[in-house]
Amino acid sequence: MLDPTLSGELDTVPRYDRFATVDEVHESLTALAAAHPGTATLRRVGTSRLGEPMLCLTVGEGRNHAIVAAGPHPNEPIGGLTVVHLAGRLCADPDLRGSYTWHIVGCVDPDGTRLNEGWFAGPYTKAHYGRHFYRPAGAEQVEWTFPFSYKRAYFDRVMPETLALMRLIDTTRPTFMTTLHNSELGGVFYYLSRPEPALQAVLTALPGRYGLPLHAGEPEHPAITRIGEAVFLSPRMEDVYDYTEALGQDPTPLITGAASDSHAARYGTLCMIAEMPYWIDPTAGDTTPTAHVYADLVRTQAADLRSAHAVLDEALNGVAGDVVSGSPFLRASRHFIPLLAEMATAGEQRAGAPENARQATAAELSSRRGLVHSYRLRFGGMLLRALEGEVAIGNGTPSIRRHLSALSETYDEWCADAEAGTPSQTIPIEHLVALQYGAVLAGAAHAAR
Incomplete structure (x- = not known):
């Protein structure tokens, strides 16, 4: 009390x-x-x-x-x-x-x-x-x-x-x-x-x-x-x-x-x-065991992070020779997108630890899935802002416009997945x-x- x-x-x-x-x-x-x-x-x-x-x-x-x-x-x-x-x-x-x-x-x-x-x-x-x-x-x-x-x-x-x-x-x-x-x-x-x-x-x-x-x-x-x-x-x-x-x-x-x-x-x-x-x-406070093995959750999250990294890294590298602004969104993208790959590698390496061969709780399941949704929307959103900023200052090269369009389409899918996959009651x-x-x-x- x-x-x-x-x-x-x-x-x-x-x-x-x-x-x-x-x-x-x-x-x-x-x-x-x-x-x-x-x-x-x-x-x-x-x-x-x-x-x-x-x-x-x-x-x-x-x-x-x-x-x-x-x-x-x-x-x-x-x-x-x-x-x-x-x-x-x-x-x-x-x-x-x-x-x-x-x-x-x-x-x-x-x-x-x-x-x-x-x-x-x-x-x-x-x-x-x-x-x-x-x-x-x-x-x-x-x-x-x-x-x-x-x-x-x-x-x-x-x-x-x-x-x-x-x-x-x-x-x-x-x-x-x-x-x-x-x-x-x-x-x-x-x-x-x-x-x-x-x-x-x-x-x-x-x-x-x-x-x-x-x-x-x-x-x-x-x-x-x-x-x-x-x-x-x-x-x-x-x-x-x-x-x-x-x-x-x-x-x-x-x-x-x-x-x-x-x-x-x-x-x-x-x-x-x-x-x-x-x-x-x-489910944030739910410690009830689920049917999922914890090690499998770690591997799945690592795979999802690696997939997100591939999408974002392709766009970031694809416009590397065209961007000129040096905006904070671009600097942040260059920092965080490579970290997704580092996190995926860390998850792949730790998944096989003996202590992870157990049932995962409901809270662990939701928090691992939630992290993937969060990182895709965070880092995808910042990269979109970086590309839109280039277009806004008149630097809409064919490469920047092409990657902006492709990433926007994927980002809409990520948003729909995040809204459907986790609760959104404010x-x-x-x-x-x-x-x-x-x-x-x-x-x-x-x-x-």
Whole structure:
């Protein structure tokens, strides 16, 4: 059961009919600072690569510091609404601030977030989401471009946005930090930088308030450690490296930099990420064994990923001599499409492990199929945007137009398959915001104790 005070706070979340744009988040934080001059201060903590300001609202004067940052991945906009609601409540209620000084960053990747705003107002179908989707190439993601050095991997190409978040961490040495992510389809799950059983109990109770399942399917990567029901240790690039190396693959193509929680670890910060999906998957928490052998699921997923790679790679290579823009969609395509082949190889190699000769659960079955749908729509959608961008600037060569037409036809088939193959009931946005908001309050309160 949730604490009555926390339950009461969840009830303060209003109804939303769409996600907030970068401008709307910044306007809301600016208005709060103006309305609460003795309580909140707004400052610019950095500048994006395209010149966008990165704004941080600081509320309170407690001895502990908390960082709450929205938009670490630009296709994950729940956090924009969460930080605005959190900031408003902290300004209005001194008791809610607790022993903290709160540092609330409106968006750490404003450039990338703007490239997703085409789907923020709906309709919330997988097809519409995929056609307006953008995720930066690995070396351009704020969350994965902190300095990293391990074995043969080395990364120090820190972006301005990453540097801004690094400076904020180093200046405040936070007791608690969360970057506000979210997933797409499945159940709710969490990442913690260390096991915290009392906090885990609160976090896993939150989704039930809204009838949402906990994630019982696949972790986002096989190297990730589960520490409780729907709770995992924060991913570490060292673990990804070692896991990939043990499979006989070269880990370096998969490695960029470390994450923000790795940087904050030097200060003993409790870091938390609350992941919740846009769409309900009723089997996400179903651990009932199925008739499928788990090893066969791994092989099938690998085959599907390899097939998707073949389609996308043919189009990407087919226009390689014609494209001129160097757009972010093209850079992202060049990064992610080869990774599909790497993932397929990893699946093929691990399928034969003795521990995989077991029955798969219903949650594992749906999460493996869902990942294939997600990657086809994500990466296919970005490549289509890249080709459409070339045409839009007058570079519609016969090759670009031919591959755009062929890929569009295949992409329509992928969209129909995704809509038919997995549930598409959209979770109310206010429930997602309330879950994230509640997790932030619970995590901060626990860390302060």
